[in-house]
Amino acid sequence: MIRYDVTDAVTTITLDRPDAMNSLTVEVKAALLEALRRAAADETIRAVLLTGSGRAFCAGQDLREHAENLEAGRGLAGTVREHYNPIVELITTMAKPVIAAVNGVAAGAGASLAFACDLRLASERAKFAMAFSGIGLAPDSGASWTLQRLVGPARATELLILGEPLDAARALELGVVSRVVPADELLKTAHELAVRLAQGPTQAYAATKRAIAYAATHSLTDSLEVEARLQDSLAATGDHLNATRAFLSKKAPVFTGK
Template sequence: MSDLLLKKQEGAILELSLNRPKQYNSFNRPMALALIAALEEAAVDQTVRVIVLTAQGKGFCAGQDLNEVTDPNNGINFEAILEEHYNPIIRLIRQTEKPIIAALQGVAAGAGANIALACDFVVCSEKASFTQAFSKIGLVPDSGGSYILPRLVGWQRANAMLMLSEKFTAQEALELGMIYKVVAAEELNSATQQLAERLANMPGQALGWTKRLLNASITNTLEEQLKLESDLQIKAGYSADFKEGVAAFLEKRAPKFNQDK
């Protein structure tokens, strides 16, 4: 694993931490490819039930490292950056049927903001903030921003965020429905850990299928969604986790989930 991405697993919780703090964790090609590889591995690793995406230093992620784009000798073009870096990252975050938590201690800008917002849960320090930033340098939104933001905050607000590139505090993001929770800066790690442990002890297969349903709901008709709900509920009804959940309820004890292979 590249030292640009720190990897730590404790029990069923895998933490992936962006590690370019001096550059506010802006993405270069090595870090992007390291994150892709780690997410691909985690998606099929049965010992991993929850993924936490964090970052070192003061900022979560400042988006793309512009020095890499503008380097006249070794620069990377936008096609490669999008098709080989950001688009695969967003697809993996959404298609991996495991809960993914983004924990933000500071600013998330451009692609960094949209990668965080693509996660299933976003927990922010009160010092965190968001900005789309693209329009300030003559670019358009990428990394799913034009897809995700309107669904989180509505058309008008998303239009303002994407065109004006204004900064939003963590509290404002919470009030707009962009994120899950805001905590004091010193409580970010413990709050994220508590959420990750809670999810890790829940029925992982059912959580993965719930994520599949939410993804499908964006484009499905009502009839298509009802059919998918039925198909997955029938599968869940035959699962060991369902049997365990019912048994624990009847026996008035805590369930022990994740028995399905």
């Protein structure tokens, strides 16, 4: 259902329902949220890698479970507010970098999970499908917020309304992903990137996430003030002091996240 593995200060969280294309049931969503909370709270974890098993990253909501809820008159059964929203908020606000390794199909809420991550690497077999309109729904799981910040409002509107899939090459062209690699190299490449980030100035990464999120909805004047506050706090860290000393000594800095 969910695999949680730790190597080199990196947690790899794997959606593990390959026979169902890693679609999201209530049980899976609860387990994913718990895994993300565990990673966020663990000070020894400095980067998070999210991926899927088998041929899909995540096909989104499990439609069999959803259909049962509809037939029983339960509608969405509160899953957007109770499950998807907390998952996406945690990914986007976590004080450590989160990387999506998109190994295959990422559809609906599955695509939204990838969009919420800080960085996205894709297999050449990856495909993104904003499937909401195809079943008479609007986007959820933050897609209306994240996708337009990746590709712009006009392109996001097109993708969300038409629901036409993006292959890996087109996703790279539009800026949805930052890199496309051969399928058999994806996890290795993504883990190497995660380790690189885990060895970096993680407090600075967290502050960068905060600054970008704030600036997206505030004025330049307000954003400048937030940047100043964040810089003041980072200037007091051991990582900044040690990195400055290392630079002056022409040595490579060693970051501890403190």
